[in-house]
Amino acid sequence: LLAKTRSLVASTTLALDAYDLPGAASEIQLFIDALNNWYIRRSRDRFWGPEGGGQGDPEAYDTLYTVLTIFTRIAAPFLPMIMDEIYGGLTNGDSVHLTPWPSVEELPEDSGLVQRMDQIREAASTALRLREDAGLRVRLPLTSVTVAGKNAPELNEVADLLAEEINVHNVILTDEIGDFATMTLKPNGNILGPRLGSDVQKVFVAAKEGNWSFLEDNSIEIAGHILESDEYDMALEPADPTTTASLKSNDAVVILDTKVTPELEAEGSARDLIRTIQQARKDADLDVTDRITVEVSWSPAEIDAIKNHEPAVMAAVLANQISWLPGDAEPNVKLTKS
Structure with missing residues (x-):
């Protein structure tokens, strides 16, 4: 900071x-x-x-x-x-x-650290947007996220921040974009139209088909014409837009594993329970250090798997004991100060 x-x-x-x-x-x-x-x-x-x-x-x-x-x-x-x-x-x-x-x-x-933190914050925002688009709530953990592209392996020291921020178990960093995305050419029609006339359509077709090549001075040869650096933009196009998105820097992509297993669903339900209990603590006007005893009335299909996360729930809400009772599909909690 x-x-x-x-x-x-x-x-x-x-x-x-x-x-x-x-x-x-x-x-x-x-x-x-x-x-x-x-x-x-x-x-x-x-x-x-x-x-x-x-x-x-x-x-x-x-x-x-x-x-x-x-x-x-x-x-x-x-x-x-x-x-x-x-x-x-x-x-x-x-x-x-x-x-x-x-x-x-x-x-x-420490310009290097500042740059890495800026990139990890952008990766987090991008991954959260992918989560939202997929309809996956933040408290539902996911298996992994991959950051692929330029300088991605250098994010290793701050990868844990990304995992916590977007709630994933693993962060994979690689400089190989591979099949995740392809670089596409975006000719600037406003500039090229007056210069090339009707040939600008040939340029657009060639760009769409990928028939172009870089020259040493960063200009591009396409459809018999040379485009200068201010006459085009480059963009990373994700292979699967539902799970992949590019960063603003246009040199890296974020790939979110959106597959939800029963184990992840149970862990997410346990985190939802933590949120419910914390809200109950707030409603009861308890002090943040007060220890509590919790009675949970709840009967979802995965209740046994949720109970496996009882130690984590107790630690998060400062509970000395949790009692589980039959209930509805949504949790109903009662608290008493220990």
């Missing part, structure tokens, strides 16, 4: 020096997404401490404080009053508008 913040300081400084206000605002917006939807959300256990006991990780707090104080200084020109309020609440000091502009020298540099 500190390296990502350094990147934010560098990019916004460069944009503002060039009077590129939309560019700087875009960098700030993208950073907020990374900070809020990834670091803060994924670090909640570090902030809350074990079982929400309040003894959080001092390093997590220190990192977040450092990032927020720098971020408020970066965003102050765009949101002057809000950033001033936030900065004052963090530091109990002078106005944010009286502080110096942040320097990249205040933060560590």
